[in-house]
Amino acid sequence: MKTFTILGAGKLSAIIAESYRAGLLEGYTLTGIFSRKKEDAERLAAGTGAIACDDMEEIYALKPDFTAECASIALLKEVCVRLLENGTSVIPLSIGAFADEDFHKKAVEAAIRGGSKIHIPSGAVGGFDVLSTISLMATYGKTELKAGIHTHKGPLSLKNTPLYSDELMDSEKTVFEGTTKEAIALLPTKVNVAVASALATAGPGSTGAAITSVPGFIGDDHMITAETAGLKATVDIYSATSDIAAWSVVALMRNLNSPIVFF
DSSP: OEEEEEEOOSHHHHHHHHHHHTTOSTTEEEEEEEOSSHHHHHHHHTTTTOEEESSHHHHHHHOOSEEEEOSOHHHHHHHHHHHHHTTOEEEESOGGGGGSHHHHHHHHHHHHHHTOOBOOOOTTOOOHHHHHHHHHHHHHHTOOOEEEEEEEEOGGGGTTSTTOOGGGGTSOEEEEEEEHHHHHHHOTTTOHHHHHHHHTTTOTTTSEEEEEEOTTOOSEEEEEEEEETTEEEEEEEEESSSHHHHHHHHHHHHHHTOSSOOO
16 A cells, blocks of 8 residues: 655645545555645545644655645745655646756656656646657657647736736737746746646757737646657647646556556
8 A cells, every 4th residue: 555645735635635535546545734734734634544734844754655746836846855865756736846957956866866756747738648759759869859838828817927917808919938947937836737748848948838818718728749850749738727737646646556557
């Protein structure tokens, strides 16, 4: 029986905890839930048998096999290396943290030392299997790899960011074009999926990113492309809510514990 913990006590963490209560994570035992607000951790832990923690030392002491992170880039950067060094494999949803090359390097080195893994879930996108395969073929064949992600979203989701202006409420506009590394630096909570797709292809510094604001648009539509000589893949996924990100963690964990593994 594998053990796991959850970091964060928001909506996405609640979906993972509920899937555990519903019996969808056979072969796993949920041992702890962390939130800086103890009452939030207690709420999520109710009925699971897990302990509610407001101190990461309690999570480290549990020595879980896996930790699902649904909190923030800041928390992931704070705790990831120690978890990996302690032999805990990390399933992060704040994937934007890995656009930081120094953190990326330290996390990989910690995983090697600890014999653990960083499992990147598909989040609100997908197709990492074919994207990484095309990237591998381009590397081996020494052919050019073009990769990018174009996201359409409503203007309200851009409020309180440097990209928002009132004119977006009335007219469609591409508000950002650059690399995924530049995108996550500008919008640290909005484009984790862009970094995830970049990690599967050309890397955050070389994968293009564009964001188009569409009046009245609900949710997000992400179109990812990867292209090399004789090959092109396009993955286009629309989601009205962020729920699919949490469900991708559940699906990944089920995959890791299944006799038949989907790649």
